[in-house]
Amino acid sequence: MIDGLLIGLSTALSLKMILMVVAGCLIGTFIGMLPGLGPMSIIAIMIPVAISIGDPAGAIILLAGVYYGAIFGGSTSSILINAPGVAGTVATSFDGYPMARAGKAGKALTIAAISSFCGGTIGAILLMIFAPVLANVALLFHSAEYFALMVVGLSAIAAFSGNGQVGKALAMTLLGLMLATVGESALYNMPRFTYGVLNLQSGIGFITLAMAMFALPEAIFLILDPARTKPKSEQENAVKDLRITKEEAKTIAPVIARQSLLGFFIGVLPGAGATIASFLGYAVERNLSTKEEQKEFGKGSLKGLAAPETANNAACTGSFVPLLTLGIPGSGTTAILLGALIALNVTPGPRLMVDQPEIFWSVIISMYIGNLVLLVLNLPLIPYIAKILTIPRSYLIPFILFFTLMGVYIGQNNAAELLILIGLGVMACIFRVAGYPLAPLLIGFILGPMLENNFSRSIQLYDGISFLWQRPMTGALLMIAVVLILLPTIRLFLSRRS
Amino acid sequence: MSLERSLALFFLTISIIYGYTSFFIIDVSLPPFAKMSPVWPSSFPKILSAMGVVLGFFLVFSKPSANTKTEIDLKHLKSYSWVPAFALLGMMVAYALLLRPMGFIVSTFSFLVIGSVVLGERKLLLLSIVSLIGSGGIWYLVQEVLGIYLRPWPWFLSGGF
Numbered sequence: 112m113i114d115g116l117l118i119g120l121s122t123a124l125s126l127k128m129i130l131m132v133v134a135g136c137l138i139g140t141f142i143g144m145l146p147g148l149g150p151m152s153i154i155a156i157m158i159p160v161a162i163s164i165g166d167p168a169g170a171i172i173l174l175a176g177v178y179y180g181a182i183f184g185g186s187t188s189s190i191l192i193n194a195p196g197v198a199g200t201v202a203t204s205f206d207g208y209p210m211a212r213a214g215k216a217g218k219a220l221t222i223a224a225i226s227s228f229c230g231g232t233i234g235a236i237l238l239m240i241f242a243p244v245l246a247n248v249a250l251l252f253h254s255a256e257y258f259a260l261m262v263v264g265l266s267a268i269a270a271f272s273g274n275g276q277v278g279k280a281l282a283m284t285l286l287g288l289m290l291a292t293v294g295e296s297a298l299y300n301m302p303r304f305t306y307g308v309l310n311l312q313s314g315i316g317f318i319t320l321a322m323a324m325f326a327l328p329e330a331i332f333l334i335l336d337p338a339r340t341k342p343k344s345e346q347e348n349a350v351k352d353l354r355i356t357k358e359e360a361k362t363i364a365p366v367i368a369r370q371s372l373l374g375f376f377i378g379v380l381p382g383a384g385a386t387i388a389s390f391l392g393y394a395v396e397r398n399l400s401t402k403e404e405q406k407e408f409g410k411g412s413l414k415g416l417a418a419p420e421t422a423n424n425a426a427c428t429g430s431f432v433p434l435l436t437l438g439i440p441g442s443g444t445t446a447i448l449l450g451a452l453i454a455l456n457v458t459p460g461p462r463l464m465v466d467q468p469e470i471f472w473s474v475i476i477s478m479y480i481g482n483l484v485l486l487v488l489n490l491p492l493i494p495y496i497a498k499i500l501t502i503p504r505s506y507l508i509p510f511i512l513f514f515t516l517m518g519v520y521i522g523q524n525n526a527a528e529l530l531i532l533i534g535l536g537v538m539a540c541i542f543r544v545a546g547y548p549l550a551p552l553l554i555g556f557i558l559g560p561m562l563e564n565n566f567s568r569s570i571q572l573y574d575g576i577s578f579l580w581q582r583p584m585t586g587a588l589l590m591i592a593v594v595l596i597l598l599p600t601i602r603l604f605l606s607r608r609s
Numbered sequence: 610m611s612l613e614r615s616l617a618l619f620f621l622t623i624s625i626i627y628g629y630t631s632f633f634i635i636d637v638s639l640p641p642f643a644k645m646s647p648v649w650p651s652s653f654p655k656i657l658s659a660m661g662v663v664l665g666f667f668l669v670f671s672k673p674s675a676n677t678k679t680e681i682d683l684k685h686l687k688s689y690s691w692v693p694a695f696a697l698l699g700m701m702v703a704y705a706l707l708l709r710p711m712g713f714i715v716s717t718f719s720f721l722v723i724g725s726v727v728l729g730e731r732k733l734l735l736l737s738i739v740s741l742i743g744s745g746g747i748w749y750l751v752q753e754v755l756g757i758y759l760r761p762w763p764w765f766l767s768g769g770f
Contacts, residue, residue: 508728
């Protein structure tokens with residue numbers, strides 16, 4: 112581990128990499144502050160830029176910086192104008208916005224930044240401890256276990272998608288897996304599901320799908336509902352004193368410690384992520400507080416602000432554990448990061464730590480640097496960065512749409528791909544209106560080829576499907592997948608009966 | 610029929626078409642030696658289609674969930690800005706079709722200016738300056754910094770299609 116850390120330090124502390132983190136954090140904060148634009152859209156837009164860097168370590172560090180920055184930016188718009196940029200920062204607005212209205216916007220931003228920093232940093236320490244352990248266990252896995260593990264990951268994403276959403280999430284996952292089979296198959300290079308369309312021969316582009324699922328619908332919804340981008344008033348945006356007192360620091364310290372651990376472990380679970388972590392963190396701290404403190408929740412409580420901020424950042428870091436060690440993304444954002452890595456010829460998984468330690472460890476080290484950049488650089492700049500909220504939507508939306516189109520065009524250099532993007536984007540909007548989650552589709556699309564390859568390899572090795580019962584670990588994992596899908600359905604059935 | 614159920618029906622239809630292709634079309638061109646293998650290119654899609662059809666039927670015939678929170682209130686559709694949304698979608702299609710013949714700078718400048726006007730911007734001079742800087746700046750970054758060729762001017766100024 113020490114060797115790995117030194118490799119990571121030497122890579123991540125080079126001037127180029129530090130610039131990548133700083134640029135990523137600043138861009139992420141800027142765009143993440145815009146209400147309606149989440150980290151998935153921002154990362155999707157940034158992928159062509161990251162890929163053009165050509166260096167996998169630099170690209171992933173830039174994208175990870177954008178990720179932390181977007182979460183921090185989302186908190187800022189939650190606190191200043193009660194318009195969470197991302198779902199993970201909705202709970203931040205419960206107490207952050209009342210503080211801003213009471214003239215304590217600067218204090219609220221400082222608490223959010225310190226909580227984010229601590230949550231992210233403690234999360235990075237836990238990641239550093241758990242990721243190598245998990246990667247070493249995963250090295251014992253064969254293709255059959257990998258296949259089963261991916262099935263568990265996909266089932267968990269569907270199972271944790273909420274009440275009444277399991278069926279829809281499963282449908283979207285299957286749709287993603289189906290889309291992944293379009294184009295030439297790995298077996299015998301045979302074209303599948305192209306229906307004679309030449310542009311589909313090489314399959315649907317990952318960037319096209321990511322943009323269509325996230326960036327394009329976000330922009331369309333901003334046009335449909337102008338209220339999403341309107342700041343409340345200039346006076347409410349004013350950020351003055353950024354300092355906090357010793358007493359206030361003492362109040363939030365235990366909250367930060369608890370929520371860092373809770374958030375990290377929730378983030379590790381596929382499908383759970385920052386949103387669940389932040390709401391759960393808020394609820395836990397409310398229950399642990401005294402009756403007097405409980406009355407403050409929702410009216411500007413320091414604990415109520417620190418809890419979701421710490422938990423969502425720790426969860427973001429935790430979501431890197433399954434990505435880096437197993438190659439399985441636990442959320443839409445990490446799925447996009449996985450797609451970017453694959454585009455750069457890097458395959459995350461247990462071999463990553465052995466074969467390309469500079470990438471594995473520099474990502475972890477960049478998390479410390481990223482969190483430090485957010486605290487030291489971004490916080491003092493917040494009053495200036497917040498000016499972005501005053502950009503008129505008539506300028507903002509055409510530029511967002513243009514960057515979406517350009518991202519796809521640069522990646523494929525094919526105008527027909529833009530038409531595929533628009534078609535898929537319109538479909539994504541309709542699915543979103545009907546409450547179908549889109550992240551499982553993208554996760555299914557990215558995991559599809561790996562799932563099929565491991566499935567095919569296992570069948571070839573065992574000359575059939577006997578690997579399902581000949582390898583106990585595979586059978587056990589598939590049983591877990593079945594239970595994960597059936598449990599919410601049984602629970603729903605029982606609750607309806609009672 | 611509710612939108613939720615219509616989409617479930619759409620998913621079922623896709624699964625059936627996907628299944629038909631997997632079971633009856635893909636294997637037609639499979640080379641004879643490949644037929645000796647225990648796994649074919651259609652094996653995985655066949656499983657997916659079977660799961661898709663079963664799930665599709667389940668979604669079509671199950672009761673729509675009452676607690677689904679959606680971003681668009683389907684009961685108040687008139688309160689949303691549909692005209693600019695469709696106009697910008699149409700402009701994106703036009704941009705995709707005109708990007709090569711009209712060149713990057715002209716089509717991007719037009720897209721940004723008309724897009725902003727559709728969304729209510731009336732300060733045309735400022736808008737033109739911002740759009741020109743935006744389209745020119747991005748062209749320079751992509752072409753000169755990233756090294757990806759983008760024809761800046763229309764075909765009649767650049768020696769044909």
